[in-house]
Amino acid sequence: MSQDRSGRPVRLFQNLNAKIASIPMVLTAVVVFVGGTAWTVLYSFTNSRLLPRFNFVGLDQYRRLWTTPRWHVAIENIFIYGVCTLVFSLVIGFVLAALLDQKIRFENTFRTIFLYPFALSFIVTGLVWQWVLNPTFGVQHVVRSLGWESFSFDPLYSQEIVIYGILIAGLWQGTGLVMCLMLAGLRGIDEDIWKAARVDGIPMWRTYLFIVIPMMRPVFVTTLVIIASGIVRVYDLVVAQTSGGPGIASEVPAKYVYDAMFLSQNLGQGFAASTMMLLSVVVVVVPWAYLEFGRRGRA
Amino acid sequence: MSGPAILSAAAGVEALALGAGGPQGPKPRRALSRRNVFVYGTLLVVAVYYLLPLYVMVVTSLKGMPEIRLGNVFSPPVEITFEPWARAWSSACTGLNCDGLSRGFWNSVRITVPSVVLSIAIASVNGYALANWRFKGAEIFFAILIVGAFIPYQVMLYPIVIILREIGLYGTLTGLVLVHSVFGMPILTLLFRNYFASIPEELFKAARVDGAGFWGIYVHIMLPMSLPIFVVAVILQITGIWNDFLFGVVYTKPDLYPMTVQLNNIVNATMGVKEYNVNMAATLITGLVPLVVYFVSGKLFVRGIAAGAVKG
Numbered sequence: 001m002s003q004d005r006s007g008r009p010v011r012l013f014q015n016l017n018a019k020i021a022s023i024p025m026v027l028t029a030v031v032v033f034v035g036g037t038a039w040t041v042l043y044s045f046t047n048s049r050l051l052p053r054f055n056f057v058g059l060d061q062y063r064r065l066w067t068t069p070r071w072h073v074a075i076e077n078i079f080i081y082g083v084c085t086l087v088f089s090l091v092i093g094f095v096l097a098a099l100l101d102q103k104i105r106f107e108n109t110f111r112t113i114f115l116y117p118f119a120l121s122f123i124v125t126g127l128v129w130q131w132v133l134n135p136t137f138g139v140q141h142v143v144r145s146l147g148w149e150s151f152s153f154d155p156l157y158s159q160e161i162v163i164y165g166i167l168i169a170g171l172w173q174g175t176g177l178v179m180c181l182m183l184a185g186l187r188g189i190d191e192d193i194w195k196a197a198r199v200d201g202i203p204m205w206r207t208y209l210f211i212v213i214p215m216m217r218p219v220f221v222t223t224l225v226i227i228a229s230g231i232v233r234v235y236d237l238v239v240a241q242t243s244g245g246p247g248i249a250s251e252v253p254a255k256y257v258y259d260a261m262f263l264s265q266n267l268g269q270g271f272a273a274s275t276m277m278l279l280s281v282v283v284v285v286v287p288w289a290y291l292e293f294g295r296r297g298r299a
Numbered sequence: 300m301s302g303p304a305i306l307s308a309a310a311g312v313e314a315l316a317l318g319a320g321g322p323q324g325p326k327p328r329r330a331l332s333r334r335n336v337f338v339y340g341t342l343l344v345v346a347v348y349y350l351l352p353l354y355v356m357v358v359t360s361l362k363g364m365p366e367i368r369l370g371n372v373f374s375p376p377v378e379i380t381f382e383p384w385a386r387a388w389s390s391a392c393t394g395l396n397c398d399g400l401s402r403g404f405w406n407s408v409r410i411t412v413p414s415v416v417l418s419i420a421i422a423s424v425n426g427y428a429l430a431n432w433r434f435k436g437a438e439i440f441f442a443i444l445i446v447g448a449f450i451p452y453q454v455m456l457y458p459i460v461i462i463l464r465e466i467g468l469y470g471t472l473t474g475l476v477l478v479h480s481v482f483g484m485p486i487l488t489l490l491f492r493n494y495f496a497s498i499p500e501e502l503f504k505a506a507r508v509d510g511a512g513f514w515g516i517y518v519h520i521m522l523p524m525s526l527p528i529f530v531v532a533v534i535l536q537i538t539g540i541w542n543d544f545l546f547g548v549v550y551t552k553p554d555l556y557p558m559t560v561q562l563n564n565i566v567n568a569t570m571g572v573k574e575y576n577v578n579m580a581a582t583l584i585t586g587l588v589p590l591v592v593y594f595v596s597g598k599l600f601v602r603g604i605a606a607g608a609v610k611g
Contacts, residue, residue: 017428019434021428022429022437022440024421025425029443031462032462032481034443036455037455040457102334110342111601112597116593117352119592120589121559123542124585127562128355128582129352131575132351134575138372233451235544236559258456258545261456267457271457274451278454285446289446
């Protein structure tokens with residue numbers, strides 16, 4: 001081993017085992033995460049089709065992407081799905097957590113029931129709900145046979161509301177997680193706050209709305225980021241439940257990317273679409289990271 | 300249903316028993332107060348809604364096709380048959396072959412077991428290095444790793460195809476195992492780093508004074524002390540990898556498809572008559588592994604996802 005002037009081993013070899021142990025992390029971070037992302041962004045400016053070729057065409061792929069009706073449908077869907085998922089899973093998750101926090105009996109049983117769908121894959125979730133929402137045998141059929149003959153609820157076969165059919169399944173799968181996070185947040189609230197509010201005669205719902213929820217801001221922000229980064233990735237659920245149908249009514253960006261890359265040999269489009277997905281994540285994550293870690297750094 | 304009434308009555312009895320030592324504690328609540336009816340009523344209704352799909356899966360998978368055509372998805376089976384389960388396991392068709400889910404099941408086992416072992420081995424040693432053997436620059440790579448966890452997979456999908464093709468592993472199970480290890484790394488490394496950092500430093504220093512090195516301390520001190528976090532990591536990885544669909548469909552060939560992909564191909568096959576009972580049996584079988592892990596692990600699963608949740 002070579003020695004430097006101070007008589008100690010060269011700095012590169014200090015702590016050598018730890019550096020060897022970190023090789024997989026360094027490779028993953030540099031090659032896959034940074035390198036892969038940079039590569040995809042770079043090649044989104046080319047006209048690669050079956051194979052990636054560096055033939056620079058500027059913003060052509062993006063222009064084509066934003067004039068493709070299928071992409072418009074995908075964006076509209078992910079927007080509706082995203083907003084509804086955020087609102088409903090936060091509200092339902094919080095209400096369930098608040099109910100479970102009332103020192104009730106069988107809390108564990110209820111929590112187990114609300115959380116078990118989260119253990120299931122999106123494929124299983126999508127297929128079960130495809131069956132439950134089947135118009136010939138499922139919910140619609142049951143309600144009709146109860147006497148309401150004109151009842152119509154077939155989200156998976158109707159272009160206008162198909163995304164809400166997927167939303168129902170998505171909420172079923174993911175709300176348990178939100179509830180768990182919220183419950184952890186509620187348990188972190190000091191008991192004295194509740195006592196003080198009760199002494200002051202503040203009704204319970206006002207205590208929640210104006211005292212507890214503002215105190216849980218960090219939990220809400222973390223939950224928001226988790227839900228949001230999950231929304232962008234929605235893929236398997238759609239594939240299992242509707243395969244993007246009827247027609248192209250339930251397309252989502254992740255599916256557009258996959259189809260462009262691996263089915264229609266249109267790599268450039270896939271790269272451009274995935275870069276747009278990346279952009280949407282950056283818009284969510286960067287302000288959050290700035291708020292969370294920037295603040296902590298200053299404190 | 301009188302469920303909520305019974306529950307809240309029991310709660311009231313307990314409250315009375317507790318208050319027997321004199322007037323202390325909160326005001327005892329009436330068992331059938333509006334509040335209790337509301338709380339338990341809401342929870343029960345929601346619980347039924349959450350359990351319904353599982354119930355539908357089970358009853359549908361136990362019915363024969365004629366019974367399904369006559370009834371609805373919620374009606375319990377009149378004649379219980381296990382034939383759909385047998386067919387789903389060994390002879391359901393995907394459009395390519397007709398050997399059922401069993402092939403996908405064994406593929407999933409061959410994917411999940413090495414992926415769980417490899418990803419946890421890498422991440423635990425790595426987290427240990429980050430917590431106890433800090434070197435210059437380590438935190439930067441770690442920060443990249445954590446931020447990278449938020450990048451949509453679609454962005455890195457094709458570059459990884461190229462990398463795997465270059466090293467000759469594209470379309471093999473080994474390649475898929477590598478991919479799972481790579482994408483499991485951010486959360487697992489964070490998990491282990493935080494856990495090892497919470498172990499008292501005196502232990503580490505004492506071991507160093509006694510002459511133990513990097514691997515010695517890891518094997519003799521850290522490993523025995525961190526069984527719980529390993530269990531959490533195993534739960535997290537088994538459910539995550541078993542439930543994966545995207546990587547399976549991108550990085551393997553049809554005869555190596557994991558169970559989720561095969562399940563989707565069976566149920567959404569466009570050819571032939573739809574056999575809903577076989578489909579639901581297949582769906583249930585695929586969901587069974589993570590469900591068993593979930594119900595057996597209980598609180599540890601919650602810890603696992605809570606750990607996964609703080610990955611920011």
